[in-house]
Amino acid sequence: MTNSTPRPLARPAESAVAAVIEGLTQRFGNRVVTSDAVRWQHGHTLTWVPNQPPDAVVFPRTTEEVADIVRLCAAHRVPVIPFGTGTSLEGHVNAPFGGISVDTSQMKRIIAVHAEDLDAVVEPGVTRKELNEHLRDQGLFFPIDPGADASIGGMAATRASGTNAVRYGTMKDNVLALTVVMPDGSVVKTASRAKKTSAGYDLTRLIVGSEGTLGIITEITLRLSGIPEAVSAGICPFPSVRAACDAVIMTIQSGLPVARIELLDEVMMRGVNLHSKLGLPETPMLFLEFHGTEAGVKEQAERFGEIAAEFGGGPFDWATKAEDRTRLWQARHDAYWAALALRPGVQSVATDVCVPISRLADCLDETKRDIEAAGLVAPIAGHVGDGNFHTQPLVDMNNPEEVERCKAFIDRLVKRALAMEGTCTGEHGVGQKKMQYLEAEHGAATLDVMRTLKRAIDPLNIMNPGKIVAL
Amino acid sequence: MTNSTPRPLARPAESAVAAVIEGLTQRFGNRVVTSDAVRWQHGHTLTWVPNQPPDAVVFPRTTEEVADIVRLCAAHRVPVIPFGTGTSLEGHVNAPFGGISVDTSQMKRIIAVHAEDLDAVVEPGVTRKELNEHLRDQGLFFPIDPGADASIGGMAATRASGTNAVRYGTMKDNVLALTVVMPDGSVVKTASRAKKTSAGYDLTRLIVGSEGTLGIITEITLRLSGIPEAVSAGICPFPSVRAACDAVIMTIQSGLPVARIELLDEVMMRGVNLHSKLGLPETPMLFLEFHGTEAGVKEQAERFGEIAAEFGGGPFDWATKAEDRTRLWQARHDAYWAALALRPGVQSVATDVCVPISRLADCLDETKRDIEAAGLVAPIAGHVGDGNFHTQPLVDMNNPEEVERCKAFIDRLVKRALAMEGTCTGEHGVGQKKMQYLEAEHGAATLDVMRTLKRAIDPLNIMNPGKIVAL
Known part of the structure; x- marks a missing residue:
């Protein structure tokens, strides 16, 4: 590969940024916004990384408009940061070198x-x-x-x-x-x-x-x-996270075509009860959903019930009525907010890792012991059929010592996942927060190939600079 | 992107090739072969493209050995052509610029x-x-x-x-x-x-x-x-290719989790009967397989039977006995050889395209009319659940006029698939034979990005040169 030393990138000259904003304003009028409120909203992160706002936000409506924006930015070597709804969790939309945030929220056809x-x-x-x-x-x-x-x-x-x-x-x-x-x-x-x-x-x-x-x-x-003809869904308590994981492995191995199989640990279940008032047992819980024909989903649910019982889980309480399912899955989908209920007023720093499913119980057990030893409140929810889980430490951002403790915990979490042949992120992405782990995960030669690709496709390094391989 | 003019690539100097072969022989002994028979076997194609043998074939056993081969070839700018079993169909293993064929058949762990x-x-x-x-x-x-x-x-x-x-x-x-x-x-x-x-x-x-x-x-x-707990399989005749395609669309849309759904046209069915002596009706035929539980595969098969009947197909003859299934699927898998039985002694020029399934019936109908008008024998077999089908014109390679007629037919086939929002190859790959269609399929800008990637990753253009984007 070519030389892999990252090239330093500085903020573009003020005059370049001014020229781009002027050009954009001529072309897009009041669809170019430079107010502090909008700029800061577009640079937010849900991490401890500080907000790094873009210099301006533009709201294109067509592919051609986006192309014009990019060409103008390329001509002046001004960074371009794409923006969707701003719900990414690892610092993807920050603008560490300033530049133009391209908000696609008006491209809605x-x-x-x-x-x-x-x-x-x-x-x-x-x-x-x-x-x-x-x-x-x-x-x-x-x-x-x-x-x-x-x-x-x-x-x-x-x-x-x-x-x-x-x-x-x-x-x-x-x-x-x-x-x-x-x-x-x-x-x-x-x-x-x-x-x-x-x-x-x-x-x-x-x-x-x-x-x-x-x-x-x-x-x-x-x-x-x-949309499947029939859906059944249910929840199943387990005596331990390990027992739940064992049931998941058996479910996947036996070829049961489960549509969803989600683990919430007892801490997260406490949050769910606080938030959704469901009065569920506060023990490790699998949330499941099956898709198929009427007969098929019934058969799948019954099979799962048998598997759960083998590992000490149950009773598996399942329902095919849409309103019951909706209530359960709403609770699962609200887990992010439910977690916040455990410690009102502080920030949650959600992150995810993914490991081969055979290592999931080990990884979860060690992580839960680590959380306890670190004195953190960090509920866990996982897409455990894929070996993917999230933890969401609740951190008082005004307490630097606690922030450091959280950072150290996430560092250990990622290294634990990598040591178990996993990945530093299963679905959140790299953003700014996971960049430091890419070399440990992929090795220098592989990261070098990624850098080679970035350089070849974006030789001016204007596209969301400072992310992923950060030339 | 960077300048997209393909760089010409010539054969390396004789001395460079000689140096590589000498270096390889020192390192690998009799695992380097330069005999004509082996060289020609490694440059074969199953197309009309002439055989272009490599200068030598080497049989590495480890990743490190492969790395040594590539480093030696890179040092002398000699092409490297990876080789598996040589069963690709579009001219992937030919060595248009000579070089070293790296045969991985001894890497079998x-x-x-x-x-x-x-x-x-x-x-x-x-x-x-x-x-x-x-x-x-x-x-x-x-x-x-x-x-x-x-x-x-x-x-x-x-x-x-x-x-x-x-x-x-x-x-x-x-x-x-x-x-x-x-x-x-x-x-x-x-x-x-x-x-x-x-x-x-x-x-x-x-x-x-x-x-x-x-x-x-x-x-x-x-x-x-x-391995699924239960499997059922069967065949279902249809009055026309279009009726079969309509049944396929309905099957996929209704969410029936069919494991295999294959179409053989009446010409291919004739070949199957000649080759496998099955005595099946010589009419468009769907071959199906369902995977699941005992109850599940029975339910799926029954549902499919109902769908088939809606489109005039049937009877759907299905079996769960392993030996019956094996006999049917052996016949399907032997289609390549069965086709040859239709015109013994000539070569088959298999190719594939893939279109959105809503266009499949149109694409097949037009193609079958085209085959007839062109006076070709070209049976059709398709992975129709994906909109992917193969045709296999049987061509006397000693008759240049017939070869040209076949080439012109395949050209029309590909352009037809592209006009229907499809691709020039669903699964065979580009090789040498489909390169000419990549610009029509992807457009100049997209092909330019592919060339940029190739140049960035392989700046010396030694890896299987003359294939895909052919710098």
Whole structure:
């Protein structure tokens, strides 16, 4: 590979930024905003990384407008930071070198739904809930569901997933094609609408998860799924996190096509009870959902009940009534807010790791002991069918000692996951917070290939600089 | 992007090739072969492209040996052409500029099977059947099944798929991580064993389908599946290709989790009868397989029977007995040979395209009319659940007029698929034969990004030069 020493990047000259803002204002009028409130909102993070606001925010409406913005920024070497709904958790939208935040929230068209092909073409500002609202009448849905009502563009950029990934995959598996404005302003279409292809390099997957560092996504062709004929859902308490994990492994191994299988630890369950007033047992709990035919989901639920009992879990309480399911899954989806109920008034620093499922119980056990030893309040929720879990330390940001304790805990958590053949992030992405772990995870040679790609695609280093490989 | 004019590549100097062969012989002894027979075997194609043999073939046994080969070739700027089992169909292993064919057939270790994690780590020379033989006792299988007993390395390199893709995905979905020797001889590991990750650029998917043009795959971590508890399979005749396609669309839309749904047209069915002596009706036929529980596969088969009847198909004759299933699927897997039975003594020029499933009936109808008008014998078999189909014109290579007629037909076939928002290849790969269509499929800007990647990763252009983007 080429020389891998990261090139230093400084803020562009004030005059360059001023020229870009002037050019943008001529072109976009009041869709260019430089007010402090909007700038700070676009640079926020949900981490301990300080807010680093962009110099301006622009709200394009078309691919061509995005291309014009990028060309103007490239001409003046001013950074471009793509922005969806701002719900990313690891510091993706911060602007450490200033520049222009490109907010795609006005790109909200659902361009096409091809029901026979089970695909849809959308603009990046459409959120997952908006899309599912639109699809419902056609018996279709888009299964990827990160906690927040994120934008489809942001979800593609961060390779998001969620509770359905164990059955339906992640954004990597559900994006068929992208339209991308590249760092030189050229517009590329990464693939056709065909369900599979072997026609050259997989640019779709190169852009998915690139966090805006290789280009701005302006159109997404998504794979859809049919709303299942029947759904059953339920919760199942376990005597320990390990017993729950063992039941999960057996469930996956036995080929039960579970649609969702989520673990909440007893700390998180306490938060759920505080937040959602469900009065559930405060013990490690699996939340499950099965999709299929009436007979199929009944059979799946019964099988799972037998597996749970083998590991001391149960009773498995399951329901096929939509309102009961909704209540349960609302509680699961509200876990982020439920966690906050455990320690009102402080900030939550959510993070995630992912390990091979055979190591999940070890990783969770060690992590829970670590949390206790560190004196932190940090509930755990996991997409355990994939070996992926989140913890959400609740931290008083005004207490520097506590912040340091939290940082040290997350550092140990990541190193623990890596030592177990895992990854520093299963679905949140790298952002600013996980950059420091990429070399430990991938090794120097692999990171060097990533840098080579970044340099080749974005030689001016204007696309979300200071993220992922941070040239 | 950077300047996209392809750089001409000439054969390296005789002295450079001689130096490499001498260096390899010192290092590898009789594992370096320069005999005509072996060289020609490694440059074969199953197309009309003439055989372009490499200058020598080397048989490494470890990643380090592959790295040494690549470093030596890089030092002398001699091309490196990776070789698996040589079963690719579009001219992937030809050596248009000479160089060294790196035959991975002695890299056959199954390094690990992690049953709890449903993954395995294998060397590239392991074939899919060898792997499945090894896995059987553990109740696991690897679902990707291109027609040939291809090597796992070759399957990853060409982004192969097969009959199970509609349920289990393609190599893109079933490769978790790769070890790759890069064009400078560095060794990279693309990912961990975690089931999902958002930790940086997706190098796994960049290498999958890169056809040896970005590096040589020396280790593959594969996602495995549990052997289903029950399997049912059957065949269902239809009055027309269009009726069969309509039944397929309805099957997929209704969420029936079909494991395989394959179409053979009446011409291919004639070949199947000649080859396998099955005495089946010579009419468009769907071959199906369902995976699940005993009750589940019965339910799926019954539902499919109802759908087929709606479109005038049937009777749907299905069986759960293993020997009956094996006989049926053997006939399907032998389609390549069955086709040859239609016109003994000539060559088959197999190719594939893939379109959105809503366009499949149109694409097939037009293609069948085209075959007839062109006076060709070209049976059709398709992985129709994905909109992917193959045709296999049987061509007398000694008749230049007939070869030209076949080329013109394939040209029209590809352009038809592209006009229907499809791809020039769903699973065969680009090789030498589909390169000419990449610009029509992707557009100049997208192809330019592919060239930029190739140049960045392989600046000396030694990795399988003359393929995909052909700098």
